[in-house]
Amino acid sequence: GAGVSQSPSNKVTEKGKDVELRCDPISGHTALYWYRQRLGQGLEFLIYFQGNSAPDKSGLPSDRFSAERTGESVSTLTIQRTQQEDSAVYLCASSFLTSTPEQFFGPGTRLTVL
Amino acid sequence: GENVEQHPSTLSVQEGDSAVIKCTYSDSASNYFPWYKQELGKRPQLIIDIRSNVGEKKDQRIAVTLNKTAKHFSLHITETQPEDSAVYFCAANTGFQKLVFGTGTRLLVSP
Numbered sequence: 291g292a293g294v295s296q297s298p299s300n301k302v303t304e305k306g307k308d309v310e311l312r313c314d315p316i317s318g319h320t321a322l323y324w325y326r327q328r329l330g331q332g333l334e335f336l337i338y339f340q341g342n343s344a345p346d347k348s349g350l351p352s353d354r355f356s357a358e359r360t361g362e363s364v365s366t367l368t369i370q371r372t373q374q375e376d377s378a379v380y381l382c383a384s385s386f387l388t389s390t391p392e393q394f395f396g397p398g399t400r401l402t403v404l
Numbered sequence: 405g406e407n408v409e410q411h412p413s414t415l416s417v418q419e420g421d422s423a424v425i426k427c428t429y430s431d432s433a434s435n436y437f438p439w440y441k442q443e444l445g446k447r448p449q450l451i452i453d454i455r456s457n458v459g460e461k462k463d464q465r466i467a468v469t470l471n472k473t474a475k476h477f478s479l480h481i482t483e484t485q486p487e488d489s490a491v492y493f494c495a496a497n498t499g500f501q502k503l504v505f506g507t508g509t510r511l512l513v514s515p
Contacts, residue, residue, distance in 0.1 A: 321501055333448070333493060333505040346502065381447065391436045391501050395447040 292316070294396035296382050302402045303372055311367040311399045315384030322365050323393060324357055325381045333381065339365060340387065372403045406431040406498035410506025417484050418514055425509045427494035428476040434496040437470060437477045438503070443490045451492075452479070484513045 295314045303309050315322050324336040335349040339359040350356070354372075359365040369376055379400050383393040407430040417423050429437075438453035454461045454468045454477065461468050465484075470477040481488055491510050495503040 323502075332507040335502070335504070338502055340501065385501060387501050391497055391503070392438065392450050392453065393503060395440075395449070397447050 294382055294384050294394050296380075296396040296399050298399060299397065300400045300402075302404065304404050305374060306371055308368065308370045309372055309401065311369075311380050311401070313365045313367070313382030313384075313396055315363070315365070315382070316386075316394055318362075319384035319386045319394070320362055321385045321387050321393075322359055323383045323385075324365070324367050325383065326351075326378045327381055327398070328378045336367070336380075369401075372401075374403050377401055377403045406434060406496055406504040408494060408496050408504050408506045410494050410509060412509060413507065414510045414512070416512045416514065419484060419486060421484055421513075423481045423484050423488070423511055423513075425479045425492055425494070425511070426476060427478070427496075427506050428474075429496040429504075430475065431496065431498055432472075432475065434498060436497040437468070438495050439466075439468060439479050440493045440495065440505075441490045442493065442508075448493060481511075484511075486513050486515055489513045 297312045320341050322339045326334045337357045338346040354370045357367045379398040381398045382396040385393045410427045435456035439451050440448035441451045442448040452468050454470050465482050467480045489512050491508045493508050494506040
């Protein structure tokens with residue numbers, strides 16, 4: 291089947307606006323992760339969903355960031371009142387936990403806040 | 405929580421040389437150590453991984469070694485080629501399935 295997909299691929303917004311980023315995981319993958327990658331930097335963990343368990347939100351940098359996931363499907367990352375320092379590539383990954391911890395990454399959404 | 409350190413941050417080699425990237429981790433409970441390759445503008449992709457019950461794993465020109473006692477693991481690329489040029493990230497699991505990534509190594513292979 292298809293890999294992890296993300297939309298939009300690019301998003302340009304003005305400072306102070308809200309944005310929503312979408313992730314479609316691989317079908318059947320129970321775990322879903324969001325990461326932030328600033329230009330030339332590493333992968334910064336944001337949030338992790340596993341089945342119906344409470345999400346691990348320990349990486350969210352501020353209360354302007356939130357995420358939801360419907361069951362074991364689509365997830366949306368929302369950034370409210372965007373700031374210029376939010377500019378980055380936001381990567382989503384999913385994994386099938388019962389067999390291997392390998393995370394499969396989506397192509398990312400490049401967010402630019404003007 | 406888990407902390408993963410990765411060295412060097414940049415590595416330049418001549419085509420055909422070997423390249424070694426090293427990582428250390430802090431959580432002795434970690435038992436899964438993947439390596440991801442990220443080409444410019446692309447998504448990270450798993451190239452090799454190792455579990456704590458194994459000391460070494462090879463796949464063609466790449467190999468990973470793990471020293472549980474010292475809490476470090478390394479990626480070895482032999483006979484490097486220009487297409488090996490990319491950023492490489494190591495990671496270690498924390499808890500059941502969360503990964504903590506190193507800061508990345510930019511590998512440049514010159515023809």
